[in-house]
Amino acid sequence: LEPTVGAMQVWGACGSSDPAYKIVRAFSRYRTSGTGTYLAGGTSNLRCGTTTGYGYRHIYTNHRSQWEQKGALTAQNWRDVADFGIEWSLRDPDSTKWRSSNQSWAFQRTIYLVNKSTGQGVGQTEVCTVVGLSTQNVITSYPGACS
Amino acid sequence: MSFFEQLIADLAGEGTVLAEGGPRDGLLVSSFHGRPIEPPMTLALTAPQLEAHLGASADDSAAVFPEVDPVTAAYRLFLVHLDEMIITRAMPGSRITLVDGGLRVSPERPADPLPDLDPHGQYVWASEPPEGRRPPSA
Numbered sequence: 227l228e229p230t231v232g233a234m235q236v237w238g239a240c241g242s243s244d245p246a247y248k249i250v251r252a253f254s255r256y257r258t259s260g261t262g263t264y265l266a267g268g269t270s271n272l273r274c275g276t277t278t279g280y281g282y283r284h285i286y287t288n289h290r291s292q293w294e295q296k297g298a299l300t301a302q303n304w305r306d307v308a309d310f311g312i313e314w315s316l317r318d319p320d321s322t323k324w325r326s327s328n329q330s331w332a333f334q335r336t337i338y339l340v341n342k343s344t345g346q347g348v349g350q351t352e353v354c355t356v357v358g359l360s361t362q363n364v365i366t367s368y369p370g371a372c373s
Numbered sequence: 374m375s376f377f378e379q380l381i382a383d384l385a386g387e388g389t390v391l392a393e394g395g396p397r398d399g400l401l402v403s404s405f406h407g408r409p410i411e412p413p414m415t416l417a418l419t420a421p422q423l424e425a426h427l428g429a430s431a432d433d434s435a436a437v438f439p440e441v442d443p444v445t446a447a448y449r450l451f452l453v454h455l456d457e458m459i460i461t462r463a464m465p466g467s468r469i470t471l472v473d474g475g476l477r478v479s480p481e482r483p484a485d486p487l488p489d490l491d492p493h494g495q496y497v498w499a500s501e502p503p504e505g506r507r508p509p510s511a
Contacts, residue, residue, distance in 0.1 A: 246436060278474040279433040279450060288475070292461055295484055300496045307498060314500045327383035328449035329438065338502050339488065342495040347503045349488040354460070356453055360440045365453055370460050373387075373406040 237305055240274035240282050248274045250282045255316040260324030270357050272364040280365040289368040296369050311353035312367045329359040332372035376448050377420035410465050417470040426471050
């Protein structure tokens with residue numbers, strides 16, 4: 227695993243006429259298991275989704291400002307930080323939580339704010355990404371703990 | 374069991390306590406995933422409002438949980454949205470309402486304080502702590 231941020235992936239556009247199922251970005255996902263449930267490793271797609279429902283449009287509407295706060299610390303666009311957070315939370319989570327009431331998995335991962343000149347850590351944040359069991363698509367992702 | 378009753382029961386099973394009988398219409402949220410909330414938040418939601426919301430969002434939700442009927446899919450998605458709103462925006466005493474098909478919180482929790490950074494410094498988000506490996510995964 228790469229220890230630091232790699233090349234940011236470009237997200238596909240979600241224009242107003244693009245369908246909800248259009249894929250914005252495909253993320254690699256670690257396998258996980260919980261109470262009687264198993265989710266194989268594979269791919270979780272971030273799709274355009276809907277403003278009030280799921281995917282890119284939901285994250286854009288409800289969590290863009292939170293990602294922007296994290297991006298302001300590193301002079302990055304909110305999408306770049308969100309991409310980094312989603313990628314690592316799914317690829318190598320610190321913890322996962324199965325939620326039987328809605329058949330979803332929550333992947334949580336800490337990412338670290340580092341001074342590039344000194345190499346010192348100056349902060350950190352949790353990232354939570356929620357994936358549906360059946361479709362394995364990304365429902366939402368935000369900077370913060372999963373519960 | 375209605376979806377309203379199911380909501381109270383499902384969240385109770387996760388340590389989130391919703392109780393009727395607040396000073397205004399809605400449910401008092403006195404704990405969240407086992408952590409007490411004082412003063413409680415208010416989830417301004419009635420059974421008819423939840424039913425109407427689930428019906429209105431059913432079509433969009435079917436793509437997320439296609440294995441169940443669209444209204445059940447909407448209920449599952451509502452659980453995600455309620456959790457993320459409490460985690461990212463709410464604070465003790467907040468009131469959570471349904472507006473235009475989405476949840477709104479008032480007052481919202483202030484943004485996290487920024488770390489004390491060198492204004493001339495350059496920073497990067499990294500997946501590993503610079504001091505060494507992160508703690509083992511849970």
